[in-house]
Amino acid sequence: MANISKPGKAKWITLRLIIAAILFLVTLYVFVSIADEIVLEHENRFDQSISKEILSFQSPFDTKVMEFVTFFGSSSFLFPAYIVLIIFYFFRKNTRLALDIIMIGLTSTGILFLFKNIFKRNRPLDPLINNVTGFSFPSGHSFSSFTFFGMIIYILWETSISKIWKIVLSVILFFFASIIAFSRVYLRVHYPSDVVAGFCLSMVWLILSLWILHKVDLLSFFKSKAK
Numbered sequence: 001m002a003n004i005s006k007p008g009k010a011k012w013i014t015l016r017l018i019i020a021a022i023l024f025l026v027t028l029y030v031f032v033s034i035a036d037e038i039v040l041e042h043e044n045r046f047d048q049s050i051s052k053e054i055l056s057f058q059s060p061f062d063t064k065v066m067e068f069v070t071f072f073g074s075s076s077f078l079f080p081a082y083i084v085l086i087i088f089y090f091f092r093k094n095t096r097l098a099l100d101i102i103m104i105g106l107t108s109t110g111i112l113f114l115f116k117n118i119f120k121r122n123r124p125l126d127p128l129i130n131n132v133t134g135f136s137f138p139s140g141h142s143f144s145s146f147t148f149f150g151m152i153i154y155i156l157w158e159t160s161i162s163k164i165w166k167i168v169l170s171v172i173l174f175f176f177a178s179i180i181a182f183s184r185v186y187l188r189v190h191y192p193s194d195v196v197a198g199f200c201l202s203m204v205w206l207i208l209s210l211w212i213l214h215k216v217d218l219l220s221f222f223k224s225k226a227k
Contacts, residue, residue, distance in 0.1 A: 023203055024208070031138075034196060034197045035197065039119050054186055058186070066182075069180055070141060072176070073183070073184070074141065078144055078145075082101065103213065104210075107209060111201070115137070120135050121135055121136040122135070123135070123190065127189045128187045136189075139181065139190045141180055141183070141184050141195075142190070144202075148177075154210060181199060
């Protein structure tokens, strides 16, 4: 029986790697294309057409909803959420996963600010909310939300819960991150291309980070340094 299960497991691992590789390459290509043609070449037809469509159904109620939703992509929510997640896995004695979450959280913040300062794209001039600072590309809310909830989806698929629940929860988490990203365009603090680029960059960085962390055991590394 053991010999029968191994090929199936190897096949599943290979399938996951193929899917991850395809997602990595596609999102990297889209991010580079947006950065080149829209941000650097100032091709704004995509942003104008999407923004015009959104403008057609804006209302005071929808604006209030989007203001509420956008909070969940801010550092005011995500920083405590990371802390809770890290503490949870430390108490569960899963120190390696806790360290991985710390590394993903810290490096993703650095990557975001690096790219913002490389492109230095100004934000839209007519935002619906106040006190929004910093550069526009890529969207920090989009990038951070998809990174955080994408990481939770990854952790979810490593658990032993039923596959149907994994699919249902993954769809819900992805949809919620998408609504957060959409809220930034609705509230006119980002261009549509900013949030698409934020999603693409988060997928590229999350896949790359998880691959590196699988190759490098941080817990073993810190233990060896402590000796």
